[in-house]
Amino acid sequence: MGLFSLRILFFISFFCLKPSIYALNSVKNPQEITVVGTGYVGLVLGTCLAEIGHKVTCCDVDFQKISSLQQGQIPIYEIGLEELVKKNFAQNRLFFTTSLENAVRESNVIFITVGTPETLSGEANLEYVFAVAKMIGENLRTFKTVFVKSTVPMGTVLKIKEVIGEHNTAKTPFSIGYAPEFLREGSSVHDFMHPDRVVIGAEDPQTSQLFTEIVQPILDDGAKICTTSIASAEMIKYASNSFLAVKISFINEIANFCEEIGADVEEVALGIGLDKRIGQSFLKPGPGYGGSCFPKDTLAFLKTAQKNGVDLSIIEAAVGSNNRRCDKILLRLESALGSLEGKKIALLGLAFKELTDDVRESPSLKMIEKLQEKKAFVTSFDPIASTNALKFFPNLAIASTLYEVFRECDAIVVATPWSLFTQIDWKKVKEVSKASVVFDTRNILDRKEIEQAGFFYIGIGKRG
């Protein structure tokens, strides 16, 4: 797969999603909005709010990130994002700054979108949200509404309110709401513009009304709004992510069972998912869930439940199952190869899913770590996530082209479901590679084609 084909692939994905993105109306009452934290969520949120007509300032403590954005360089890969950032920046609706205090003072609405990463004990690290709360409190001069979007454990939003209040020496009135974010990396611009639902938790009707007005074009487009208390909104976010994590672990365990008795998990998933009460989505077995949300959010949910004396044994089981997933995958590879020691593995895909360059908690990185522990040599290829993976594994061998990754390898493992991997010419691979095994941990490849090219095919949830 050359660079040209890659570009075509991105072009197709972009234009498939693009028309509907631009179909929204503009808001009737544009607000002056500050978004604090310009990461995946903050940048997409700020850009999309500008696109529907608000005046938005995205701020961050990361000087390099802000200065790149000011020069039109987008720090993350998201379909459609670069064009929207450039457009709204040029039309003076989107600004980037490191002057957090000024940005807060000049807006009437503030969104908090800083990270809530996992602490060593598995809880959500709230130091960044509280630092922002303190800064907001110190800079309150006129009435403002603060919407928290960062994923925070139950009870945190009211603590944020307390911290703002403690530092609000001017005693300026303010209101607070919780608007959990449900976007999926890889399609986040589309998801922001066309979500299934928007959730807003608030203490008073004025705050939820303001939020409704801010996102009105999205609601006009058909999204449902769910107005709740703050505690319910906090619970909705964690319960949603945990439910999806449970669904993934469930189908992974069904896949294990299928492998033992000769059933095909794809047929089984179809048969299960056609029941509308269950649904097809998230019934795709694979190397386990990853990314910046499910692993940390399920853990934080369990920790918060534990503190409240509540048993979440189903979620606990799903987390345990996911933690064992990588070992299970490598066991199958090991039994196909005899031993992994000294074996050269071509690893296709580093991102935790397709259409993103995010490698946080990626199953691929777990595989690299375990393969290296077993003294195997890994060479990898990913169309866009290699730079991020090198931050975790600076010595990782990266192939500069797709076909180069196959040279000299003993086995090929597909770890990320990039569609370009479905277009591989396996006969050509056979010519350049001495590999005997292709392990499709995402079930995206054409088994027949691979076997006809002379490889031993292993899929998930089907006999090898």
Ligand SMILES: NC(=O)c1ccc[n+]([C@@H]2O[C@H](COP(=O)([O-])OP(=O)(O)OC[C@H]3O[C@@H](n4cnc5c(N)ncnc54)[C@H](O)[C@@H]3O)[C@@H](O)[C@H]2O)c1
């Ligand atoms: N990434 C997702 O897909 C996703 C989806 C839904 C919800 N969330 C939640 O949204 C939150 C943000 O996630 P993310 O993936 O965007 O994180 P991220 O790490 O990509 O971005 C966080 C940003 O906040 C900045 N920051 C930290 N402290 C700051 C401060 N005091 N002032 C200003 N900026 C500061 C960081 O420099 C960074 O740029 C998390 O709570 C996450 O769980 C993420």
